[in-house]
Amino acid sequence: xxxxxxPTSKPADTDDAEGEKRDRKPVETGADSVVAALKNxxxxxxxxxxxxxxxxxxxxxxxxxxxxxxxxxxxQGAAHAADAFGIVTGDPGVCMATSGPGAxxxxxxxxxxxxxxxxxxxxxxxxxxxxxxxxxxxxxxTIGVTxxxxxxxxxxxxxxxxxxxxxxxxxxxxEGRQGPTLVDLxxxxxxxxxxxxxxxxxxxxxYTPPERADETVVEAAAEVLANSERPxxxxxxxxxxxEASAELRAFAYEYEIPVxxxxxxxxxxxxxxxxxxxxxxMHGTGYANMAITNCDAMFAIGTRFDDRLxxxxxxxxxxAEIIHCDxxxxxxxxxxxxxxxxxxxxxxxxxxxxxxxxxRPDVDEWxxxxxxxxxxxxxxxxxxxxxxxxxxxxxEKFDEATPADxxxxxxxxxxxxxxxxxxxxxxxxxWVSSHGLGTMGxxxxxxxxxxxxAPDREVVxxxxxxxxxxxxxxxxxxxxxxxxxxxxxxxxxxxxMVRQWQDxxxxxxxxxxxxxxxxxxxxxxxxxxxxxxxxxEYDEVEETIAEARAYDGPSVIDxxxxxxxxxxxMVASGGDNGLFALSEDQL
Amino acid sequence: MSGxxxxxxxxxxxxxxxxxNSQGIRIDPEVEAEPNTRQAVLSAYVEHRPGVLAEISGLFxxxxxxxxxxxxxxxxxxxxxxxxxxxEEPEPGIEQAxxxxxxxxxxxxxxxxxxxxxxxELVLVKVNGEEPDKVQAITEMYDGQTLDAGPRxxxxxxxxxxxxxxxxxxxYRQFGIREIARTGYAALTRGEQTTAKENVRxxx
Numbered sequence: 001x002x003x004x005x006x007p008t009s010k011p012a013d014t015d016d017a018e019g020e021k022r023d024r025k026p027v028e029t030g031a032d033s034v035v036a037a038l039k040n041x042x043x044x045x046x047x048x049x050x051x052x053x054x055x056x057x058x059x060x061x062x063x064x065x066x067x068x069x070x071x072x073x074x075x076q077g078a079a080h081a082a083d084a085f086g087i088v089t090g091d092p093g094v095c096m097a098t099s100g101p102g103a104x105x106x107x108x109x110x111x112x113x114x115x116x117x118x119x120x121x122x123x124x125x126x127x128x129x130x131x132x133x134x135x136x137x138x139x140x141x142t143i144g145v146t147x148x149x150x151x152x153x154x155x156x157x158x159x160x161x162x163x164x165x166x167x168x169x170x171x172x173x174x175e176g177r178q179g180p181t182l183v184d185l186x187x188x189x190x191x192x193x194x195x196x197x198x199x200x201x202x203x204x205x206x207y208t209p210p211e212r213a214d215e216t217v218v219e220a221a222a223e224v225l226a227n228s229e230r231p232x233x234x235x236x237x238x239x240x241x242x243e244a245s246a247e248l249r250a251f252a253y254e255y256e257i258p259v260x261x262x263x264x265x266x267x268x269x270x271x272x273x274x275x276x277x278x279x280x281x282m283h284g285t286g287y288a289n290m291a292i293t294n295c296d297a298m299f300a301i302g303t304r305f306d307d308r309l310x311x312x313x314x315x316x317x318x319x320a321e322i323i324h325c326d327x328x329x330x331x332x333x334x335x336x337x338x339x340x341x342x343x344x345x346x347x348x349x350x351x352x353x354x355x356x357x358x359x360r361p362d363v364d365e366w367x368x369x370x371x372x373x374x375x376x377x378x379x380x381x382x383x384x385x386x387x388x389x390x391x392x393x394x395x396e397k398f399d400e401a402t403p404a405d406x407x408x409x410x411x412x413x414x415x416x417x418x419x420x421x422x423x424x425x426x427x428x429x430x431w432v433s434s435h436g437l438g439t440m441g442x443x444x445x446x447x448x449x450x451x452x453x454a455p456d457r458e459v460v461x462x463x464x465x466x467x468x469x470x471x472x473x474x475x476x477x478x479x480x481x482x483x484x485x486x487x488x489x490x491x492x493x494x495x496x497m498v499r500q501w502q503d504x505x506x507x508x509x510x511x512x513x514x515x516x517x518x519x520x521x522x523x524x525x526x527x528x529x530x531x532x533x534x535x536x537e538y539d540e541v542e543e544t545i546a547e548a549r550a551y552d553g554p555s556v557i558d559x560x561x562x563x564x565x566x567x568x569x570m571v572a573s574g575g576d577n578g579l580f581a582l583s584e585d586q587l
Numbered sequence: 588m589s590g591x592x593x594x595x596x597x598x599x600x601x602x603x604x605x606x607x608n609s610q611g612i613r614i615d616p617e618v619e620a621e622p623n624t625r626q627a628v629l630s631a632y633v634e635h636r637p638g639v640l641a642e643i644s645g646l647f648x649x650x651x652x653x654x655x656x657x658x659x660x661x662x663x664x665x666x667x668x669x670x671x672x673x674x675e676e677p678e679p680g681i682e683q684a685x686x687x688x689x690x691x692x693x694x695x696x697x698x699x700x701x702x703x704x705x706x707x708e709l710v711l712v713k714v715n716g717e718e719p720d721k722v723q724a725i726t727e728m729y730d731g732q733t734l735d736a737g738p739r740x741x742x743x744x745x746x747x748x749x750x751x752x753x754x755x756x757x758x759y760r761q762f763g764i765r766e767i768a769r770t771g772y773a774a775l776t777r778g779e780q781t782t783a784k785e786n787v788r789x790x791x
Contacts, residue, residue: 147642148649152692155638172692206695206785286594294603305611318605318613330686333679336611377594568592578600583591 027197030156031060031190033163034123034183037198039066041170043094045085045452046070047078049105051098052138053125056190058096070452070481072445073473075102079109080442080471081449083118083180084409084432088453090243092119092173092181099125100138103184104145108439111149113180115436116264117241119173120180122146123166128188129157142184151179156189163198171201176209177328178241209327213342213349215356221299221323221340222356228297228321230366231257234280237264237435238302238326240428242346245269248301251350256363258370260288262303263420264435270426277370281309282571283417286377286580289571291370292317293578299353301325302346305335306436307574315576325349377569377582379421388562389538391415391490395422397541398460398488401549406458407432407450411443411467414496417567419462440495441470444487448474451483458549459485465518466495472524478554479529486548487556489521492563500566504587525556533557610679622677626655628700628774629685632783634693635661635668642691643670652676652684656708656771667695669783671774698776698783706774709746712756715763716741722762729755740765 027033034057038046046069050058061067072078075097082093097106103124113120127136143153152172156162162185169181225231239248245268252259252275259269261279271278280288292298298320303309310316316336324331324338325346332341342349381392395418408423409432410416416433425431432450434442447461468489478485499513522532531551533544535558548555569580572587581587608614610622633639640659647654655673662669674684681699688697700706714722716739726733726743729751735742745755749772756764776782 143638144641147638148645204692207692286592290600294601313609313611314607316607316611318607319603320613328690330683330690332686333611334683336607337613337679377592380593566591578602579597581597582594586597 025063027163027195028193029056029060029190030159030162030185030192030194031056033159033194033196033198034166034185034190035060035064035067037163037166037170037201038094040167040198041201042091043170044068046094046096047072047081047085047449048096049075049078049098049102051102051125053099053127053187054096054102054123054185055125056187057123057125057185060190069096070448070477072448073476074471075105076108076441077445077448077471077474077477079106079120079122080112080439080445081452082120082122083109083113083116084446084449085453086113086119086178087432088407088429088450090119090241090429092121092170092178093449093453094121094123096123097125098138099127099142100140102138103140103142107146107149108437110146110180110182112434112437112439112442114149114151116434117178117237118180119178121166121170121173122150122180122182124182124184125190126155126184126186129186130188132186142182146182149180150182151177153182153184155184156186159189159192159194160196162189163196167198167201168204171203172207174201175203176207177238209345210329210343211345211348213325213344213352215352217340217342218349218352219356221342222353223358224297224321224323224340225255225257225299225353226357226359226361228361229363230294230296230369231361231363232277232291232295232298233257233259234262234292234298234300234303235259235265235268236262236301236303238346239265239268242302242327244301244346244350245428247347247350251354254354255357255360256367257299257361258291258367260284260292262306262309263433265303266420266431267425267428271424272426274371275367277374279420280577281306282311282573283421283567283569285379285421286569286582287370287373289569289577289580290373290377293576295320297321297323299323299325301350302327304331307335310336311571311577312574315578383538389536389541389560391418391492391559391561391565392422393538394488394490394535394541394559394561395419395462398545399423401542401545402458402460405430406460407454409433409443409446409450409459409461411463411470412438412440413464413467414492414500414565414567415462415464415467415490417497418490440464440467443467444471444478445474447485447487448478448481448483451485452481461485461487463487463489464496465489465491465493465515465521468521469518475525475528475530475554475556483554484552485554487525487554489556489558490561491518491521491558492561492565493518494563496563497567503566504584505572521556521558525554531555535559610677622679624675624677625681626673626675627681628704628706628772629672629674629688629697630700630774630783631670631672631688631697632662632695632785633668633670634695635666636693639668639693640670642693643688646687646691647672647684650684650687652680656769658771658773660773667785671772673772695785696783700774700776700782704774704776706748706772707746708749708752708772709744709770710752710756711742711744711768712759712764713740713742713766714759715739715765718762722759725755725758729758731755
């Protein structure tokens with residue numbers, strides 16, 4: 001392997017005692033104030049790409065010893081890395097880009113973070129204020145472009161205030177329902193003189209996220225749950241974002257209520273527990289979809305009832321009284337009518353409901369029914385010797401080989417569904433994926449952000465050949481930063497999910513979905529300076545996984561899987577969850 | 588195509604009896620009814636800075652809320668503006684529009700005004716001026732004001748609620764209306780009640 005450039009990461013300062021004020025030079029410019037605000041927020045890592053209008057901010061980082069900047073290959077990668085950093089740590093990830101194309105390249109990542117309520121703050125350079133509106137070089141109306149995909153955005157207009165703008169944006173990304181925020185930084189503002197030391201990050205006084213739910217509704221909801229015969233808990237991403245996994249588990253164990261998660265909710269409840277039905281929705285388990293369809297009471301926590309989860313709304317849990325807990329009042333009755341709206345913080349509301357429970361529901365028969373569905377609709381697959389390798393087998397073997405706190409990232413498509421279905425998640429913040437926006441190419445930059453957020457944990461990215469091709473340039477970053485991550489490309493030489501839909505709903509007319517021209521990914525990896533592996537047969541799987549894991553640095557395993565393999569169960573778009581297809585002839 | 592799992596086929600499975608309507612509300616199949624569309628006047632108290640109007644109009648367009656009119660102007664607090672928005676939606680849509688507005692960081696508070704709220708719209712009408720006396724008679728009848736009168740056109744100003752303005756416009760139609768500019772509603776609650784207020788965090 002060729003000699004590498006020196007990593008830009010600085011060695012972690014291990015003896016930095018907590019609470020000790022970090023040294024920092026006095027603020028002289030708007031850019032210094034931006035850096036000071038980031039430090040006040042406790043930021044340690046920045047993911048970004050340099051460029052003309054953001055140069056003053058980068059210059060302010062030149063002699064800084066606390067903030068580590070990771071140069072990404074593309075701004076989209078910077079946004080996804082910051083997003084994954086935010087998912088793994090719970091604190092906002094920071095991405096930076098210059099004006100114009102730098103800012104527009106961030107947009108996909110911000111939209112992704114917005115859909116999944118991931119905490120991200122974006123700092124974008126902007127042309128000097130006097131040029132704004134003149135179509136100057138690399139000028140884009142960044143606020144205008146990003147407003148629909150951010151929780152809040154700010155146009156900095158004063159060197160004395162810009163640091164506080166950054167603090168406010170960071171606090172807003174972090175508090176209440178998390179999400180992406182942005183500060184647009186005109187060059188004259190960051191270059192402008194100021195000695196203003198920004199304060200601690202703080203949301204505006206008018207921002208008041210709810211905490212406790214209305215006690216009357218809590219009591220009524222508890223009454224419904226206690227008297228139900230077929231209750232389920234639907235745990236969404238808000239359980240993880242709200243750090244409520246422990247409360248959720250205690251509640252479910254206490255009342256023996258089966259738990260279904262949404263995809264972003266994966267990890268909130270241990271999938272190896274008897275009460276877990278894993279996840280419901282388009283490609284969720286048969287047993288989760290049976291239970292969600294036939295339940296008579298649903299305690300839904302931190303979910304926005306996405307259409308991929310509900311299927312057709314007319315047939316979604318049609319017998320269920322719905323108790324919906326969310327920190328965002330706008331999610332209540334947006335897609336599914338909430339009979340008992342509980343607006344508040346997930347952890348607090350679960351404890352409120354627990355305290356109000358007048359008794360325990362009689363669930364023996366229902367739990368037995370759920371167990372029976374597990375037997376009737378097993379997630380089994382066949383591995384015939386005369387057929388090419390099944391992707392499910394690779395996912396399962398990787399799961400067996402790795403510790404429970406391993407972080408899995410993915411792209412979007414069939415491989416993502418197999419990574420969901422055949423890996424057993426037991427801990428929050430171990431599943432890092434793109435749900436709402438469905439962003440192909442998310443996996444590799446997310447693995448980079450996740451590894452930097454959790455250097456002591458193993459990180460594996462399951463990717464598809466189509467997804468990997470969208471952001472594979474970020475491999476250069478993983479090599480330069482010496483990140484020990486493994487990318488497993490489940491390669492079927494196609495955008496497989498599209499091909500699956502074409503076969504199922506477009507009479508097999510495979511327009512633009514097959515990739516017979518794709519590169520050999522193991523060789524591509526070597527060209528980047530990573531290790532490349534290739535798997536074609538069953539007997540190579542375990543050995544290659546062991547080799548890739550043993551290699552101390554980024555590795556890519558190109559796995560040639562059965563190109564004909566499709567994802568089941570499947571609920572057709574807008575269909576009835578209870579009528580999930582187990583094979584193509586049932587679609 | 589390979590793949591596929593074992594298990595009872597869809598038609599062999601346990602099925603619930605119920606259904607929901609398109610709003611996700613559980614319904615009795617015997618009395619299935621879609622909610623009626625109605626008009627609501629929302630008053631939003633917002634930050635007075637550039638971009639807020641774009642943010643709010645963008646919200647209405649991307650969430651496909653049907654907006655009848657929107658007015659905006661400063662308030663007694665120079666840092667705050669008031670927007671009066673008339674939306675026409677079925678019940679869940681009005682509630683959703685309100686909540687989505689409230690969610691914007693630059694929106695301080697939102698209130699739906701009661702039908703008895705003080706609501707006024709201003710309209711400027713430019714009509715053909717061949718019969719000035721008759722135009723003047725109608726203007727007086729509707730408590731309007733003549734702002735500009737020339738040999739060919741007369742421009743008048745009228746204020747009132749939607750019904751009154753619609754009636755007046757009907758009356759002017761006989762002369763030939765050349766142009767109309769309507770402001771949309773400005774509205775405040777009746778009596779001492781505050782229309783939309785500053786909702787500030789008290790303890791820190």
